[in-house]
Amino acid sequence: MWAYKDRAGSSPGAQSGTAPAVFACPVEDHTKHVQPMPLPAMQQNLNYVYPQIFWVDGCANASTSCPPTPPVAPFPPPVPDRRRKPRKNSERRSVGFLVMFLLILLALTGVVLSMFQIFHLEKELAELRESASTEHIPPALEKLIGQNEQSMKKEARKAAHLTGNPAQQDLPLEWEPISGHAFTDGIQYRDQGLVVNETGLYFVYSNVLFRGSVCSSQMLTHIVYKKNPASPGSHVLMEDKRINYCTSQKTWARKSYLGALFKLRKMDSLYVNVSKIALVNFEESKTFFGLFKL
Incomplete structure (x- = not known):
């Protein structure tokens, strides 16, 4: 209607x-x-x-009569957005990767700086060597190098090893200070003896090989003694005596070794003496004499 x-x-x-x-x-x-x-x-x-x-x-x-009004259902609680969790995880991963990248970059930077510093030091050392070869060393640097060399020499162990010398003329025994196994570092070989330049504890040793073709009743004597200009005379440090060293008329050989620790003073001179030079075998591996500072 x-x-x-x-x-x-x-x-x-x-x-x-x-x-x-x-x-x-x-x-x-x-x-x-x-x-x-x-x-x-x-x-x-x-x-x-x-x-x-x-x-x-x-x-x-x-x-x-009206029908009853149906009750209005309450709204359900809001559902949490689960899509935020993956975002948080992805953000955390991105932050972790960024931190790792920065740490790696920092480490690489340190390595590069270290290599650059080493290269710079090597370059300076090469320049110093070149200037030293051309004798253009500044006075201050030359003084510093001299002091370092002296300190290194002081720190080096003082030692000497002498070998037998067949060209013997008279006692005490003469030695070879340079050839073969012989050397002298911080110890001077002078007048058939070793001269100590610094007071301290020294180990002194000597080995002599006696050899003959005929047996004899003569006593074999091997002595190490010292002298010092401040005190007259000589002082025996070690001594070895042998008798009845052979029993037949055939060729024989006997070794005599001496070795001990002594406190030596500056300017002490050490020597080796034997009873008969003709019975000594002067091969460098059989007859030798030396010392070293502790």
């Missing part, structure tokens, strides 16, 4: 030249009641008539 009105509120056939009719909404039959809602008084005084607005209520009559 449709209802309509014109501008003056009459039917469309009542007046001519009026405004077009305004149609209202369809109204259900019997089940719903239409209640007109009056417009405000200020709007009713206007020449233009507005269409009426109807309030539709399915249960306007209190006498009729």
